Amino acid sequence: MKNWIFIVVGASLLWTPGTLRASSFATEVIDYEPGEGFAKDWATGAGFTKTGSILGPPSSVTPGEFGGPVTPFSPPYLLDQILSIGKGGQVTVKFDRPIRNESLNPFGLDFIVFGAAGFTITNGDFTGGGITDGSLFGQAEGGTRVSVSNDGETWFVLNSEFAPSIDNYYPTDGSGDADVPVNPALGVAEIAEAGLAKLKELYDGSAGGTGFDLDWSIDADGEPVSLGQAQFVRLEVLSGRAEIDALSDVRPKTAPLVWHYESFATNPLANGWMLHGDESLFEWDAEAGALDVTWNSEKPNSYFYRPIGQTLTEKDSFAFTFQLTLNEVKAGHLDGQPYTFEVAIGLLNLETAKELGFMRGTGTDSPNLVEWDYFPDTGFGATVSPALASSKSEFSAGFTFPAELTKGKVYTVHMGYDGSTGVLKTEMLEEGKPWKTIAEVKRKNAHAGFLVDTFSISNFTAKGSESSLLATGTIDELAIATSRSGPSFVDVHLDEGQWRARAFVVAPDDWQLQRSGDLRDWKSLDAVQKPSQFFMRFTDPEPVGRNQFYRITR
Numbered sequence: 001m002k003n004w005i006f007i008v009v010g011a012s013l014l015w016t017p018g019t020l021r022a023s024s025f026a027t028e029v030i031d032y033e034p035g036e037g038f039a040k041d042w043a044t045g046a047g048f049t050k051t052g053s054i055l056g057p058p059s060s061v062t063p064g065e066f067g068g069p070v071t072p073f074s075p076p077y078l079l080d081q082i083l084s085i086g087k088g089g090q091v092t093v094k095f096d097r098p099i100r101n102e103s104l105n106p107f108g109l110d111f112i113v114f115g116a117a118g119f120t121i122t123n124g125d126f127t128g129g130g131i132t133d134g135s136l137f138g139q140a141e142g143g144t145r146v147s148v149s150n151d152g153e154t155w156f157v158l159n160s161e162f163a164p165s166i167d168n169y170y171p172t173d174g175s176g177d178a179d180v181p182v183n184p185a186l187g188v189a190e191i192a193e194a195g196l197a198k199l200k201e202l203y204d205g206s207a208g209g210t211g212f213d214l215d216w217s218i219d220a221d222g223e224p225v226s227l228g229q230a231q232f233v234r235l236e237v238l239s240g241r242a243e244i245d246a247l248s249d250v251r252p253k254t255a256p257l258v259w260h261y262e263s264f265a266t267n268p269l270a271n272g273w274m275l276h277g278d279e280s281l282f283e284w285d286a287e288a289g290a291l292d293v294t295w296n297s298e299k300p301n302s303y304f305y306r307p308i309g310q311t312l313t314e315k316d317s318f319a320f321t322f323q324l325t326l327n328e329v330k331a332g333h334l335d336g337q338p339y340t341f342e343v344a345i346g347l348l349n350l351e352t353a354k355e356l357g358f359m360r361g362t363g364t365d366s367p368n369l370v371e372w373d374y375f376p377d378t379g380f381g382a383t384v385s386p387a388l389a390s391s392k393s394e395f396s397a398g399f400t401f402p403a404e405l406t407k408g409k410v411y412t413v414h415m416g417y418d419g420s421t422g423v424l425k426t427e428m429l430e431e432g433k434p435w436k437t438i439a440e441v442k443r444k445n446a447h448a449g450f451l452v453d454t455f456s457i458s459n460f461t462a463k464g465s466e467s468s469l470l471a472t473g474t475i476d477e478l479a480i481a482t483s484r485s486g487p488s489f490v491d492v493h494l495d496e497g498q499w500r501a502r503a504f505v506v507a508p509d510d511w512q513l514q515r516s517g518d519l520r521d522w523k524s525l526d527a528v529q530k531p532s533q534f535f536m537r538f539t540d541p542e543p544v545g546r547n548q549f550y551r552i553t554r
Contacts, residue, residue, distance in 0.1 A: 035089020070174030115167030142240020258309030277302025
């Protein structure tokens with residue numbers, strides 16, 4: 001008897017940090033004044049005044065006979081690579097997407113300015129074995145100032161007590177990640193006696209540059225300003241001169257998803273799910289393979305939750321899906337509490353959601369949410385309301401009504417958030433068929449960002465308010481995907497000799513199925529791909545052979 005083996009390898013993410021976030025660099029120069037004493041090419045006398053040189057990523061290679069890789073010892077120096085600003089000069093740039101004030105950014109820094117300084121080689125070895133004492137050459141000669149604005153009209157200076165000079169520490173390493181800053185605690189003492197290999201170790205994968213925090217913003221009176229985002233940056237030279245290569249938006253720290261799919265076929269509490277609050281509201285139905293849920297607004301905030309192993313912000317793109325069946329629904333049923341309240345499912349920030357002051361019903365005390373809400377009818381029409389809540393409890397929500405969920409029917413919900421547009425789209429199926437068109441939600445640009453790290457079936461309290469809800473139902477077929485984490489196959493099986501599987505992904509059109517017989521050579525398949533309950537269903541068009549391996553690639 002022959003042994004046939006097919007192995008699921010999983011997903012392959014074919015991107016690099018530079019292509020993952022194409023809009024993480026300055027994309028437009030709004031204004032430029034070269035000032036006095038800006039740099040000129042010694043051979044031709046041409047000024048380093050090409051504004052396009054600071055758009056896009058920092059230089060990784062210097063072309064030409066005397067060029068080569070950009071390293072902390074060999075900074076960019078050509079007319080097409082850097083922009084010079086003399087005394088009294090400035091450059092104002094715009095980012096395609098606003099720079100967010102993110103506490104999850106490495107070292108709390110929000111954007112990076114890359115200059116043209118380099119470390120001085122002190123051992124005389126210019127052939128690759130150079131060592132530095134931490135001193136610089138080509139750095140800014142004089143004072144600089146950095147200002148930020150969200151609209152290009154109202155500007156805030158970054159406090160000079162905290163903001164370092166541009167075109168200084170840390171010289172660019174063209175092989176590093178330009179969206180990650182160097183640890184600002186790294187100083188001359190740590191850098192002294194370092195060669196290139198040691199500098200790369202100290203940079204810890206960063207491309208260098210000088211990091212800045214929007215929390216350093218102050219107004220004209222020198223008072224701190226709470227600035228959630230900035231789309232414009234202005235660099236000024238107060239004395240001397242400085243050279244600029246690029247500006248980048250810092251990428252928040254993330255980690256791979258620790259799970260992506262839950263069918264409730266086995267006890268979820270033995271599979272990473274946890275309970276907070278009133279445990280009696282949640283019960284696993286082993287026979288049905290589903291989670292029984294009670295939403296009781298008189299109970300305290302209670303969550304059946306599982307951390308996703310990644311903190312998502314408004315810059316990320318992600319999606320999730322679940323199936324919901326409501327069995328009993330009563331809203332506004334309590335004396336003195338005639339108004340409706342929500343059935344809630346989605347993403348939250350576990351730390352903030354567990355705080356005693358977290359109150360969903362007030363609209364001002366429930367930060368960090370990406371949520372599907374259903375408000376049963378109490379006279380104004382049942383409403384489906386997707387919602388986004390910022391870290392400052394600023395809400396963006398959509399309202400689709402009348403949109404009553406029929407008791408006993410299975411509703412499949414898909415929510416997808418696009419980090420590039422700030423749009424949250426919701427689709428719903430009723431018994432597997434398209435249901436109503438659900439209103440889109442556009443995150444307001446003036447709002448602060450959000451930070452969500454946990455999927456939760458949530459019972460929020462409304463005790464003491466004028467709202468009330470008592471509902472029962474079941475949750476099943478739950479999945480989540482993000483743009484930074486590869487999806488995985490589920491329901492892998494053979495059907496009449498053909499390999500079949502499902503996967504839940506953020507952008508279905510971006511993925512393709514590949515097959516290999518040796519894990520080295522991969523063949524892209526003209527596979528049958530079709531959506532099924534918001535999952536992509538893959539089918540190998542050819543019969544399965546011996547020792548087959550499969551993966552989906554982007």
